[in-house]
Amino acid sequence: MPAGKSSEPAPEAGWASCGGYEVSELAARDIHAYLDRHQDKSLLRFITCGSVDDGKSTLIGRLLYDSKMIFNDTFEALAADSRRVGTQGENIDFALLVDGLAAEREQGITIDVAYRFFATERRKFIVADTPGHEQYTRNMVTGASTADLAIILIDARKGVLTQTRRHSYLAHLLGIRNIALAVNKMDLVGYDRAVYDDIVADYRAFADTIGIGEVTALPISGLGGDNIVARSGPMDWYGGPTLIEHLETVAIDADLDRAKPFRMPVQWVNRPNLDFRGFSGLVAGGAARPGDKVRILPSGKVTSIARIVTFDGDLDEAVAGQSVTLTLADEVDCSRGDVIAAAAAPPEVADQFEASLVWMAEEELLPGRAYWLKSATQNVSASVQELKYQVNVNTAEHLAAKTLELNGIAVVNIATERPIVFESYDDSKDLGGFILIDKLSNATVGAGTIHFALRRAQNVHWQAIDISRAARAAQKHQQPKLLWFTGLSGAGKSTIANLVERKLHALGKHSFLLDGDNVRHGLNKDLGFTDADRVENIRRVGEVAKLMTDAGLIVLSAFISPFRAERRMVRSMFPEGEFVEIHVDAPLAEAERRDVKGLYAKARAGKLPNFTGIDSPYEEPEEADIVIDTTRMTAEAAAERIVDFILDRSV
Incomplete structure (x- = not known):
């Protein structure tokens, strides 16, 4: 007989045990009585987290079972599933109650976030069972974002692991003030108090380094039910509350x-x-x-x-x-x-912040790239301007970093395209928390918490000037434009751009050519050729080009600019019709055949890493304003076509 299971006969068919009530499908009055009984109770949202196989799903299953929240047909299916997966004797595998996905049952792990409701005489609960695998850390962040309390489970046989520290750091980062340290599987270490004390001391030493304050520690056995609802006989040396007693009495954020x-x-x-x-x-x-x-x-x-x-x-x-x-x-x-x-105590408004950021995408974070930032009901374009440092979750050490990979955590500076309303996350989860969304895929790629507005955001204001952009353009008798030449190295961008500027100059137009190689000798000499540096390279060029068009110039920009996201970002800086995307198209084989600078040969030899077209991608424009096929058109003809286009002359 599994621990906690009554030896009384099962209720009649069609009945089930629900929060202490025996409820018939026809007994509507009992259902309403059950709902009325619980509607005025406070609600605690909590998560279970920790490393793989620490017993998170088993613990939740045990809580549901011991609080009588399992219907008879569910229990019978659970018993059958337990026998099918090889559980010994009449024991029940409680993890199967929440491991709902087929893949979870097949692999014996949690992948998705499973939410379950249960209630006791004193409180209602919503519990999120979050994955232990590092690959699914993003799912843990989802579950933690609305939680009042986190149960950090530790396998008594293994002690504090990397994922234990990672989840603890994330729980603290996401503002969970109540941490319950549940040292599980005490039955497998003979209920040894010394093992428990060593684990608690180890965890508290780590918790102190990341700023976690009070921790409530409990020795438990999810399988046997020790110290979960009922006190444990073999662990009579433990004098603290049971887990359910702690959950029933802990203060919750809603009151605050x-x-x-x-x-x-x-x-x-x-x-x-x-x-x-x-x-x-x-x-x-x-x-x-x-x-x-x-x-x-x-x-x-x-x-x-x-x-x-x-x-x-x-x-x-x-x-x-x-x-x-x-x-x-x-x-x-x-x-x-x-x-x-x-009115007397409003939140702040700013467009630059320091924040903690958890990166949740397979593709690395690229500082300078524009993402959608969603905070409360606000949605605004934003970019990570700078990574101040990355956090090593094992040691709390601050590490230098230029980008973030999956599950990376860093303190960053973020800029938004317009001011947003915010508070620090410590003061408001709603106005201090945010997510970053990829503009192309609409996938959530990051989650963060705002610390404070940057001082420069409060002190820097637009200075009013008397000579307008339109006045400068009228003085030059031309329409400002940015001609953005993009294509592979060797496609002919610089050659064609140079010819276009010569023709514009001959026509009396005021122009300036920004060439990729030339800019890297000065403005961007500090940047390399990683994806992150390429993004920053284009951001800076876009800002410079905008200033030049504000002066009334026709600006020509010849850069590989391999990513669509950055070309869209630059386009968004300009009024409609002023950004002209020109795809100088040449097949990779043709560009490599030309190879006048010998760059492809070096890249093929492994001497030039992150070279576009070889080991770094080039994303062709999907809706370029002009496409120049340099295998079919001479540079002179291409330049003439571009000049005709921008001056709106008949071809």
Whole structure:
């Protein structure tokens, strides 16, 4: 008989045990009674994390079983599955309750994040079972982002491992203040107190180095149920709470959020008719009542709350965790992404931040590349400007780095294209947390927490100038443009660009040619040819080209610029029609045959790493404004065609 399983006869068919109730499919009154019984209880969200095979799924299965949250048909299927996977005797493999994916059951590991609900007499719980494999660390971040508490499991036979430290660091980074250290599988070390004490001491020494404060340690056995719901006989030397007692009594973030100043990110402008205009969202912090003064950010406009509207009627107060619609006393500009906040204690607004970043993509982070940054309901283009240092999760050592690979963690500087409303993550998970999204694939590639606004973001402002961009262009009698020549090395970019500038000069046009090799002798002499350096190379050139077009010039830029993302980034800096992408197209074999600089030969010999077309990719333009096939067109003819195009002359 498995530990904790009653010897009483099973209920009649069609019945199940649910939170202590025997509920029939027809007994609606019992279902409603169960729901009513739990609806006013506080809710604790927690995660289980640690290394592979530390027993996370088994622990959750045991919690569900011991809290009587398993229906009879589920239990019977669980028993059958346990026998099928080779569990001995009548023992139950509780991990199968949450290892829902076929791949998880086949491999005996957790891959996805599994969420489960259960309740006790004192509290409701939502638990996330997160993967232990390093490959799936991004899934652990997902589960931790909404958690109030983290249970860090350690296999008593193995002690503190690398992934234990990684998950602990991430839990701390994501603002989880309550850490429960569960030393599991104590039955496999003979319930030895000395083993437990050594592991706890080792973990606490690590926790101190990364700033984790109080840690509640518990010796448990997920399989046998020791110190989970019931106290363990073999571990009578342990005098602390059981795991469920700790979960029932720990303070939760929701209580703290209600004591903070009022914040509500606007998710939707609710305008069902001309007589009603409300602003809907989830209250992220504090409380507000009709008549309270509020500030709309980032605009800074001040007004007051007229009504707090819900589907069930108006409320006298809105508090953290509630979804409401606010109507305002004045007609102020407010839209999705804005934040309605307490007028006397508003959050900050800035466009440059220091932040901690966890990289979650197979492709490395490229500083300078533009990503979508999503924070609360705000969505803005942003880029990592600088990696201040990478963190070694084993030692907490700060390491120099220019980029991040999968699961890398770093402190970085981030710039957004326009100011956003924020608070430090310590003060607000909603306004201090963000994700980065790849603009091309729409995949989430990073998650981070804001520390503070950079001082230069607060002190640097646009200086008003009297001579406008249009005035400079009119003085030169021309339309400013950036002609962006892209293509493989040897395709003919510089040759054609030089001919185009000669023709423009002969026509009396004011121009300037930025050539890739020439720029690397000065402005970009500090950059190499890694993907990250190539991105920064193009970012700088784009900024310089924009300044030159502001002066009214026609700028010609001849760079390989291998990545579409950076060419799109530069295009986005310019008014519609001023960025002209010119693909100087030559097959790799033809470009290599020309090889006037001998670069391909060096690359083939391994003497020139990260060379585009050989061991670094070139992403051809998908919608170039002009395509020049240099195997079919002479450089002179190509230059004439480009001049005709930009001057809008008939060909």
